[in-house]
Amino acid sequence: MKIIEELKRRKVFRVMASYAVVVFVIMQLVEILFPIFNFPQWTQQFIVILLLLGFPVAAIFSWVFDKTPDGFIKTTKTKSSKPTIKNNQPFYFQKRNIVLVVGVLSGIILGRFGQNILPNNESINNKSIAVLPFENLSKDGEDEYFADGMTEDILTELSKIKDLLVISRTTIMKYKGTKKTIKEIGKELGVANILEGSIRLSGNRVRITGQLINALNDQHLWAEKYDRDIEDIFSVQDEVANAIANALRIELSDEEARMISTTQTESIEAYDYYIKGRTSSYFYEVQKNIEAIEFYKKAIEIDPQYSLPYAGISRVRMSQFTFQFMDQEFSSFALKEAEAFAKKAVMLGPNEAETNFALGFFYNATQQFDLAFTSFNKAIMLNPSHAHAHDEIGDVYLYSYGDFNNAISWYNKALQRDRELVPAKWFKAEILLRSGQIKKSLEQVEDAIIDHPNVTQFYGVKHSALMMSGRYKEAYDFILDKNNLYEKEGRSLIYYQMLGLSLLELGKTKEFTDLILKISKHKYSELTHQKKYLTLLSLFKAQKYKDVVDGFEALNNSTILTNNSGTRRVLSDVFYYWRARAFLEMGEYQNALNETFRFRPVNNQASVGYILDHYWPKKDYIKGLAYEGLEDEINARRSYQDFLSVWSNADNSLPEVVDAKQKLENLR
Numbered sequence: 001m002k003i004i005e006e007l008k009r010r011k012v013f014r015v016m017a018s019y020a021v022v023v024f025v026i027m028q029l030v031e032i033l034f035p036i037f038n039f040p041q042w043t044q045q046f047i048v049i050l051l052l053l054g055f056p057v058a059a060i061f062s063w064v065f066d067k068t069p070d071g072f073i074k075t076t077k078t079k080s081s082k083p084t085i086k087n088n089q090p091f092y093f094q095k096r097n098i099v100l101v102v103g104v105l106s107g108i109i110l111g112r113f114g115q116n117i118l119p120n121n122e123s124i125n126n127k128s129i130a131v132l133p134f135e136n137l138s139k140d141g142e143d144e145y146f147a148d149g150m151t152e153d154i155l156t157e158l159s160k161i162k163d164l165l166v167i168s169r170t171t172i173m174k175y176k177g178t179k180k181t182i183k184e185i186g187k188e189l190g191v192a193n194i195l196e197g198s199i200r201l202s203g204n205r206v207r208i209t210g211q212l213i214n215a216l217n218d219q220h221l222w223a224e225k226y227d228r229d230i231e232d233i234f235s236v237q238d239e240v241a242n243a244i245a246n247a248l249r250i251e252l253s254d255e256e257a258r259m260i261s262t263t264q265t266e267s268i269e270a271y272d273y274y275i276k277g278r279t280s281s282y283f284y285e286v287q288k289n290i291e292a293i294e295f296y297k298k299a300i301e302i303d304p305q306y307s308l309p310y311a312g313i314s315r316v317r318m319s320q321f322t323f324q325f326m327d328q329e330f331s332s333f334a335l336k337e338a339e340a341f342a343k344k345a346v347m348l349g350p351n352e353a354e355t356n357f358a359l360g361f362f363y364n365a366t367q368q369f370d371l372a373f374t375s376f377n378k379a380i381m382l383n384p385s386h387a388h389a390h391d392e393i394g395d396v397y398l399y400s401y402g403d404f405n406n407a408i409s410w411y412n413k414a415l416q417r418d419r420e421l422v423p424a425k426w427f428k429a430e431i432l433l434r435s436g437q438i439k440k441s442l443e444q445v446e447d448a449i450i451d452h453p454n455v456t457q458f459y460g461v462k463h464s465a466l467m468m469s470g471r472y473k474e475a476y477d478f479i480l481d482k483n484n485l486y487e488k489e490g491r492s493l494i495y496y497q498m499l500g501l502s503l504l505e506l507g508k509t510k511e512f513t514d515l516i517l518k519i520s521k522h523k524y525s526e527l528t529h530q531k532k533y534l535t536l537l538s539l540f541k542a543q544k545y546k547d548v549v550d551g552f553e554a555l556n557n558s559t560i561l562t563n564n565s566g567t568r569r570v571l572s573d574v575f576y577y578w579r580a581r582a583f584l585e586m587g588e589y590q591n592a593l594n595e596t597f598r599f600r601p602v603n604n605q606a607s608v609g610y611i612l613d614h615y616w617p618k619k620d621y622i623k624g625l626a627y628e629g630l631e632d633e634i635n636a637r638r639s640y641q642d643f644l645s646v647w648s649n650a651d652n653s654l655p656e657v658v659d660a661k662q663k664l665e666n667l668r
Contacts, residue, residue, distance in 0.1 A: 008293060009563055034133075059511075109472065111547045113561055125192060127163050127165060133151050134148075139201070143201050145275060149279065151169075151222050155169060155464035156236065161260075182196075182213050193213065193246065194212070195210060195212050196210070204230050205232060206226075206230050224240075226239070234271075236260055259382070270302040273298040277312050278312060281315065289320055308351025309343070311345040311355045312354075314341040328561070338550050339366075342355070343357075351378075351382060353379040356375045356378045357375070357379040359375045363375060369400035391411060394410030395423075398431070401602065408431060411427060433649065434614055437649055438651045439651055458490055459479065468614060470655070472506050475498075479502060493522060500548045504537055528560060539577070540578065545586050556576075569605060573613070576595045584622070592625070619657075623643075624643065628667075638666045644657065
């Protein structure tokens with residue numbers, strides 16, 4: 001044990017403990033401060049190596065030298081004849097131990113809270129990129145579509161790299177012509193890298209410049225200029241994708257390299273028509289949809305084996321089917337053509353994300369959820385950054401399973417890739433509303449309205465949220481001047497329904513009567529539910545409950561025009577709800593209870609603006625009221641508990657929540 005005693009005498013253990021504490025504190029500071037100053041990763045590694053090498057140096061130094069009041073002197077080989085003065089203080093009062101403890105605590109505090117005190121970029125994925133809209137330097141302003149198309153296609157090529165998170169087109173297009181700095185854009189988008197560039201067309205020649213910039217420190221990672229014939233545009237896209245992967249030190253798999261090098265067409269003319277069609281389709285307007293299909297068909301005429309225009313036609317036809325469904329002859333034609341072109345697209349381009357997405361889009365809209373799920377998953381496998389495919393899988397979880405948690409998870413994945421993706425924002429807000437979380441839903445939808453002032457679906461969610469929370473006057477004032485937006489989309493009947501609901505609650509009888517007359521003049525009023533639905537609700541207000549019961553049963557048995565069978569099931573549940581309410585008012589509790597068993601078994605549909613489905617969870621509340629009327633306290637209690645379980649996150653101020661809790665208390 002002499003060696004141990006000698007190490008103690010020469011204070012080697014004390015020095016090594018002190019050194020370890022100092023190293024610990026330094027490493028915490030390095031971890032916090034180096035990223036702030038954008039020091040390269042190797043500098044942190046260098047510091048670690050340096051500090052580790054210092055351990056043996058410090059040990060040797062402490063063995064050889066001793067610290068005295070006269071400075072450092074060489075340690076003698078034998079013990080000094082001078083008596084050692086023993087420190088009789090408790091160990092926790094000894095100065096050296098206090099210093100060590102303070103050092104350790106300082107390091108722990110820095111490690112735990114330091115990164116919260118100072119700004120950091122830890123949450124930003126280093127393998128993430130946004131491709132800003134390429135600047136059009138051509139003399140002909142009409143070539144703008146070509147620059148935008150080039151931007152999107154480079155973005156698409158990059159999206160085939162599974163290790164790279166690529167922000168989608170919808171989000172980056174809002175930065176077209178922006179004056180914001182690269183750092184500002186990177187921070188807003190949550191990406192580490194930005195690709196910007198320009199394109200100039202001149203006859204059969206094209207000049208493309210691009211530069212890749214680290215958004216965290218403005219460091220230029222790569223830059224290149226390409227002067228090529230226009231026919232070489234596809235090889236330029238491939239070269240850019242490969243160069244960026246190399247600059248970001250991403251090793252491409254053989255499959256990724258093959259996918260990037262694969263070209264869907266050799267015809268620059270067909271490609272030109274395709275990107276014109278794609279640009280037109282993004283407007284989601286009736287005339288622009290027609291224009292898009294014309295461009296796509298011209299591309300197919302030039303190159304019948306070009307798969308992407310087929311996928312484009314399918315998606316436009318599905319858009320027409322959804323929003324022009326009241327024209328039954330046309331919507332039937334649109335649906336058939338959407339299916340045919342989607343299947344043709346997949347046949348020609350089985351390994352293209354867009355073709356598989358188009359087929360999945362058709363399957364999802366036609367309630368073929370298992371097939372839709374398979375198609376969307378393949379699209380994501382081929383393009384991991386495909387935001388819309390992630391969104392549509394969220395729809396599958398919502399429509400097929402009523403799985404709100406998984407649906408929101410997929411919507412969040414979609415929004416990570418495209419922060420401006422309207423359907424994901426809209427359905428997230430609707431799910432919150434259907435869960436009784438009115439305040440959270442309002443917060444989300446109000447932000448969405450600022451970003452998307454012309455998207456009527458957000459107005460429908462907000463109106464429903466205000467109505468559910470009893471803010472009837474506010475709901476009326478909000479929706480009153482939105483008629484033009486709905487008329488432009490051919491959805492004025494949905495607007496009339498919202499306005500009518502507000503008028504009923506505010507007791508504006510004359511205005512309500514005038515509105516019913518206006519609805520009666522609409523060419524589709526007898527094929528849809530709005531006129532009869534509002535009229536029956538007015539009868540409920542007038543306490544004509546027998547008429548309400550009979551009227552809603554007749555309405556449910558009638559032919560009602562909707563965009564799909566799922567929406568029709570939602571409407572049926574709404575009708576059952578009001579029949580049950582009317583039976584309760586008449587004291588017919590068994591009949592009220594019977595209505596609740598007619599509801600669909602799973603809360604698995606979105607009604608796409610026809611009527612906000614917040615009625616399905618309330619069936620259990622209605623059951624509780626019916627069982628109470630039947631003096632069945634056990635089932636009444638169970639039903640109220642089921643209701644509060646379904647609406648476990650609902651706002652406590654909602655009338656049904658307040659009443660159910662009170663009734664449970666009374667039934668104890």
